Amino acid sequence: MTFDDLFAQLRALGSEQTRNTYLRHGFGDNTFGVSYAHLGVLKKQFVGRGKDKALATQLARQLWQTGNHDARTLATMIADPQQLAPAEAEAWAAEVRNHALADALAGFVAGTDYAWAKAAEWTEAPGEYAQRLGYALLSRLALPGSTAPDDAFAPYVARIEQRLQAAPNRAKEGMNGALIAIGGRSENLRRQVELAADRIGPVVIDHGDTACQTPAIRPYLAKMWARKAVKA
Structure with a gap:
């Protein structure tokens, strides 16, 4: 799967109702309103036995760079903890709002x-x-x-x-x-x-x-x- 395909899936899964809930919780305007249930389904495409951890981590990096709340949340769910260096985690942490x-x-x-x-x-x-x-x-x-x-x-x-x-x-x-x-x-x-x-x-x-x-x-x-x- 390419990054563009994954990001398009995220966009399509968003709902206005969930987006409004996220806005009330202070998640910021840059969100599609993707439910955590849907994020969990997407996660299964990348995490588990036989999955390509390097690909998942590279996609996670691209997702994070969008600044989109749903994309960043998914990034934390699919990145491989053994492949994201401490400096990268620190850079992500600096952008959490x-x-x-x-x-x-x-x-x-x-x-x-x-x-x-x-x-x-x-x-x-x-x-x-x-x-x-x-x-x-x-x-x-x-x-x-x-x-x-x-x-x-x-x-x-x-x-x-x-x-x-x-x-x-x-x-x-x-x-x-x-x-x-x-x-x-x-x-x-x-x-x-x-x-x-x-x-x-x-x-x-x-x-x-x-x-x-x-x-x-x-x-x-x-x-x-x-x-x-x-x-x-």
Whole structure:
């Protein structure tokens, strides 16, 4: 498949209803309004056993260069983590201007060999979306299956406690999510996160003209651990 063919497919899959939703979420005007379900279908053409990873990564680079939100989101879904160099990921990160794309790029970088280095770098970076990217990446690294020890996450709990309330809006949201992800890893980290959450107090996020709500950390973790107990 050529880039032109793929970009034409993206354009055709867009809908005005989805585009308006994306606009309300602050994704910017350069979007076709392609649903994540449709993006997932496109992804299957490039990701999986026997697929050409080099071709997928080259198409991802071209998709990113368009500046289109849907194209950039798809780029993060089809690029091969082993073929995109740290400098390229950094260049992509510098152009992120909304929280959804920050989360999508974080999901990609989580699969690279330089994920922890970028988490350390981006969580310290100035700027709302650089920080959002860093904390979204930290959340990914905290998901089940990671072999990282609790000690790798504990310093971030203390740092978030100190910085969350003064952080920019979407960075603050990323920090809140990172605390929840970290608190879901172990009973020890759960206790650390809950005590930090008590000291932080209520977290208020401006979600714009949407119905999104900010999860409260203690109740969310209680539900998370209750589900774990049922599965066990």
